Amino acid sequence: MSQATRWTDQRVEDIIGNLLRAGVILSALVVFVGAIVYLARHGQEPADYRIFRGEPSDLRHISGIVRDAFAFQGRGIIQLGLLLLIATPVARVAFSIFGFALEGDRMYAGFTLIVLAILLYSLLGSSLS
């Protein structure tokens, strides 16, 4: 293999930087599209956030959000964009495991795995309870 494929901290960090930027841009675009659909349909309705009701269950879970988004509902599309945004740091952590493993740093691959497990628990596990 050529020397150009050597994995260094700097190279891993460069890829992480691009990953983060791509995630933020993509999610902002999806939120923006959802915003147009939502405002076009519901723009004239009264806005009221004084009383906490909690979101309907389809906007709380990944499967429901994806279903609503593909049904072209504005709120569903926005929520999908927000989900992509939350997933961006998770993807970054997952990629870091890969990076540490390639560098042969098992200790840090292990630490990063712990962080990923906590994030996945929050995103997926806490919805099961």
Next chain:
Amino acid sequence: MNVLEFTALVWTGSVIAGLLGSLTGLGGGVVLVPLLTLFFKVDIRYAVGASLVSVIATSSGAAAAYVKEGFSNIRIGMFLEIATTVGALLGAFLATRVSGSAIATIFGLVLLYSAYLAGRPRVRHAFDDVPDPLATRLKMNGSFPEPEGVRHYCVHRVPHGFSLMFGAGALSGLLGIGSGAVKVLAMDQAMRVPFKVSTTTSNFMIGVTAAASAGIYLNRGYIDPGLAMPVMLGVLTGSLIGTRILVKAETKSLRLVFSAIILLLGAQMLYNGVAGRI
């Protein structure tokens, strides 16, 4: 007020919050939640959820720029993220248990403390290069580029920094803020990581910390798309403008103005929280 007007106003407020946050380096989250609850009368749980989302957006956007410069230390960041994410889970669970007034009261106290931290001149400490055994085992000592050449540094008091990070994570999960000030305090003051490395690494960690509590907020129905949309897009716009004009702005006087705003908002949050009006 209809949805269209509400969205436009919240977006404008969020642009200003994002702009101030990025210019002063204190983050937009600390002004967002008071803005939404005090002026737009949004329930504090919705406000915290929306703020958390915007924190992820600005942190990830800024971190993308910082990691390439070679200042942030991903090993320090990743190790301490174990503490911040566990803290964030705890904070988010706590947020689902306590009343809105309690959250507002804690928020007020944190704002007052942040104003004190921002207004206080930073204590510079002398660098000694005696390596700390634990930090060395954890491979935390690093280097960063400076005009005079590459500078090496040693990290100290890891357990102290780790426990402060747990607190930073809990505050982030409970209040929907990045708690970058506490993170920098933990690294810069407790662990004696150079300031520039502390701030960029902190930025790197904020997104992951916020993502740990955002999952719980989403599952509990605290993230409303209609509210989070203008907040996220607005803060992102504001912080993008902020990074463009950062060089020209007079940051010292700006920090003073921002501290004064935080002080006022903190007093208001505290008053409304204690009086049970939020």
